[in-house]
Amino acid sequence: MTAEFSVEKLYDDLVAHQLIVPVGVQGAYGRGAVFEEVVERFNNLVSEIAKNDGAITRLFPPLVNRKVIEKHGYLESFPHLCGSVFSFNGKELEAKQMAAKAAAGEPWAEHLHQTDLCLTPAICYPLYPTLAGKLPEGGALYSLLGWAYRQEPSPEPTRLQSFRMREFVRVGTAEQVVEWRDMWLQRGLDLLQSLGLDARSDVASDPFFGRGGKMMAINQKEQKLKFEVLVPVISAENPTACCSFNFHQNHFSSKWDIQTDTGATANTACLGFGLERIAIALFKTHGFDPIRWPTEVRRRLWP
């Protein structure tokens, strides 16, 4: 790795400019005012591009019904990334014991029980159960924004345990959703390139777990079910996925009985912009003070 692409230097620079704020756990940083301004401006730009698409806005909390995780098969594909909310239901005596242990730095996990909520691993997960039934003619389109959790502590500032995605979800026939996915793949590429980023698209696969996961990843690539728009941020050889485009076929719709207007099982696709990754790509590419960014980039974000 050259000095130009040092993970440590990028992290240090982001901290020195108060763009991210250390919190003592990797990938759970606070964000500073300028970082948030860039995230907000980029998100506004996405909204501007999509403004005539007729998307329905839905916003879900960072938590999802645990049944959704169980039913989507998330634990078969990504057991290592999942997060489950545990809470306390005991009485006063046990509460005292638990608090005493926590204060003494001793383990207190045994006093907690698994709740009905998991951390949302993908922003579109909570949407699918709400779509059960018949779609209108032409299908439907949703706009989402939310916080995802993945258990992957890392020194890379682009690999967060808690991060935001701006997503769109298209539901309809296979033809409709693939056409829409292809349109957005071009839109995403154009958008990132218009911001002066060295972006390119490629077929991709998800980080499936274990040996069985390797076959799933090969399958996914062969069927071209996942594309990414990549930008060099922490490495020239391994550019960072900043947008992701996924064709789920009937994976979600069959589980929740989502039907097209003719009663056939629907197909779904989603795309997501990794808001923190795109902000960091901009800082890495153009410098840590947006006032000095190239005029054409500034004009695009602050129109």
Next chain:
Amino acid sequence: MTAEFSVEKLYDDLVAHQLIVPVGVQGAYGRGAVFEEVVERFNNLVSEIAKNDGAITRLFPPLVNRKVIEKHGYLESFPHLCGSVFSFNGKELEAKQMAAKAAAGEPWAEHLHQTDLCLTPAICYPLYPTLAGKLPEGGALYSLLGWAYRQEPSPEPTRLQSFRMREFVRVGTAEQVVEWRDMWLQRGLDLLQSLGLDARSDVASDPFFGRGGKMMAINQKEQKLKFEVLVPVISAENPTACCSFNFHQNHFSSKWDIQTDTGATANTACLGFGLERIAIALFKTHGFDPIRWPTEVRRRLWP
């Protein structure tokens, strides 16, 4: 409870107007486009009111370092509300067992371990550790926005398990932070009344756990450490706290060694607007379609 203040009818009305979207777990609803528009407009109004205060913006994820929960004594006061993130660190065979249990609807909690992250119970919690050391002269002021978790499933649409607060935190001498708190108590009251809400302020206490908690609540009230701005939403007799104003004295600053410019232990206070509660108070008071809200309310939110 009169029909005018029926919890069930309010919930049904919010769902019927797609302001909230059921997800199968109480208090974890999705939010619709119009709901989000009202939340955003109200939050913008708060920013407008605070624009000359010189607050520093910080944004933290919905998760907080578990050490912060342990060190703040959260488990002594609110063990019943806490949320802790559990994840999976096992190998392939165990992952298969876990996934099989989850798919069969059997318990799978035993395969998870407690991570370094908890769910943020109060938006200002992650801020305090970042303030360790000496403050500038005059202290400091922070603006925050975030998602809080509290384990309290409830049929009341105003009592959520996952919700947003817009917060400000003042750090300085006791005199500085109390003066600031008093100023915002009046600002908060004026703001909600200007939106046509039947708001009043009152001294309040936190929902401390157990019998010991009752004494803590009485103490807190006697010392006037907590105030709320209340609006009737689900009951005339028990109005809903929509803003909360807390004087922490040196509770947080002593734990993290936050000092005034003279080296004395600082004092802290925070205030928070419950964004979902205020949106629901507006819908309950003015009706479920903002286009029909009183002109002066619309003009204030859509200037």
